[in-house]
Amino acid sequence: MNVLLITGASRGIGAATARLAASRGYAVAVKYRANRQAADRVVVDIEQDGGTAVALGADVTREEEIVRLFEAVERELGPVTALVNNAGIVDQQMRVEEMTLERLERMFATNVFGAILCAREAVRRMSTRHGGRGGAIVNVSSAAARLGSPGEYVDYAASKGAIDTFTIGLAKEVAAEGIRVNGVRPGIIDTESHAAGGEPGRIERIAPTLPLQRAGTVDEVAAAILWLLSDEASYITGTLLDIAGGR
Ligand code: NAP
Numbered sequence: 001m002n003v004l005l006i007t008g009a010s011r012g013i014g015a016a017t018a019r020l021a022a023s024r025g026y027a028v029a030v031k032y033r034a035n036r037q038a039a040d041r042v043v044v045d046i047e048q049d050g051g052t053a054v055a056l057g058a059d060v061t062r063e064e065e066i067v068r069l070f071e072a073v074e075r076e077l078g079p080v081t082a083l084v085n086n087a088g089i090v091d092q093q094m095r096v097e098e099m100t101l102e103r104l105e106r107m108f109a110t111n112v113f114g115a116i117l118c119a120r121e122a123v124r125r126m127s128t129r130h131g132g133r134g135g136a137i138v139n140v141s142s143a144a145a146r147l148g149s150p151g152e153y154v155d156y157a158a159s160k161g162a163i164d165t166f167t168i169g170l171a172k173e174v175a176a177e178g179i180r181v182n183g184v185r186p187g188i189i190d191t192e193s194h195a196a197g198g199e200p201g202r203i204e205r206i207a208p209t210l211p212l213q214r215a216g217t218v219d220e221v222a223a224a225i226l227w228l229l230s231d232e233a234s235y236i237t238g239t240l241l242d243i244a245g246g247r
Contacts, residue, residue, distance in 0.1 A: 001052075003077045004229070005029040005070070007060055007118060008087030010038040012191035013140065016218035017084055017225050018042050022051030024226060027077045030055045031069060033087070052077070060087050060114025061106070070121040079132070082229050083122040085115040085163075086140040090197045093152045104155055111159035112166070115139055119170060119181075127177040134178025136229045139167045140221075143187040143244040153197065160185075164240055171238030180237040182228045187244025190215045211246030 004021050008014040010032035018028045019042065028046060030053055032039035039055035046053040054076045058069040073080055088111045091103055119137055126135030144157035145164045164183055171181035188210065194202040203215045224243050227233055 001078065002026045002081045003029070003073065003079065004082040004084065005031060005073050005080050005118075005122070006084040006086055007031045007058075007114070008033070009042060010035040012193060013186065013189060013218045013221045013225075014084070014086040015042045016222040017086065018053065019045060020219070020222040020226050021229075022046040022053055023049060024230075025051075026082065027052040029053070029069075029073045029077060029080075031087070032057055033059050060118060061109040063117055066114070066117045066121060070118075070125065074125070079125045080122055081126065081133070081135045083118060083135070083137045084140065084225055084229075085118050085137065087114060088140060088142075088159075088193075090153050090156045090193055092198045095151060096154050099155055107155050107159050108162075111156070112162045115163055116166060119166075123170075123174055123177075123179060126179050127174060129177045132178070135180075136233075137170070137179065137181045138225045138228050139163050139181070139183040140225070141167070141183045141185045141240065143185045143242060143247055145185060147247075167240060168238050175237055180228075180233070182233070182236060182238070183240040184221060184224050184228065185240055185242045185244065186216060186221050187242070187247045188215045189221055189243075190217055210244075214245065216243060216245055 004026040009018045009030040022028045030039045043053045043055045058065040126132040141163045142160040145160035149157040167183040207215045
């Protein structure tokens with residue numbers, strides 16, 4: 001059975017990806033940080049639809065928790081064959097000259113180091129070099145990586161730029177070992193994360209200015225992620241797919 005670990009799957013894009021993946025036959029590890037109740041709800045929904053899922057807690061800024069997470073997935077569902085590096089944060093909108101080191105460390109620890117360490121654990125299990133059977137990784141980046149997010153969160157955009165470069169490099173490094181690595185770059189997607197940036201009305205402000213004139217849905221992002229993980233995308237690696245309504 002294909003075993004898929006999704007970080008940040010308690011809500012938003014991660015939760016939608018977990019539900020869709022389970023409906024397509026993956027056994028899904030729903031990883032949350034703080035919100036166990038929300039992760040449990042995702043698992044119950046999946047089980048009620050006849051799927052297999054387990055909720056597992058870990059903070060991706062803590063290496064030892066990531067290592068334990070992969071061991072727990074293996075124990076509960078089997079070795080990971082697919083990983084979606086989705087956990088990510090923004091912070092209050094502000095200009096660069098106001099940013100503290102503490103903010104930058106939190107942003108990069110979550111969005112960059114967490115994703116790289118999860119990929120490390122996945123490669124150790126998937127790579128034919130280590131006796132694995134191959135696999136697929138999708139990193140959730142952002143259109144911010146190419147737009148830069150001036151006046152909002154340039155640090156966030158820079159962290160996603162790092163994820164894009166990491167995606168390209170890792171894809172080439174492990175291509176001959178049975179692992180494909182791709183990234184998605186969502187634009188404005190309707191989730192709670194915009195409120196975390198201090199502007200709950202951000203979607204209403206920006207959506208009318210987009211070529212497709214609306215925000216995207218979590219299901220639209222999940223569909224693209226699942227396609228990149230699937231054999232239908234078997235000749236695609238090192239690719240960054242924009243899901244941004246033409247932005
Ligand atoms: P969201 O609704 O804010 O959910 C974020 C998820 O990440 C939650 O499940 C949260 O877990 C988890 N998380 C945060 N910090 C974590 C940590 N240190 N360790 C482990 N898990 C952690 O986010 P979203 O809008 O669905 O975004 C998901 C991804 O898409 C992010 O990487 C984001 O940058 C990217 N993205 C989103 C948009 C958008 O418009 N929404 C656009 C472009 C890119 P808890 O709930 O347990 O805290």
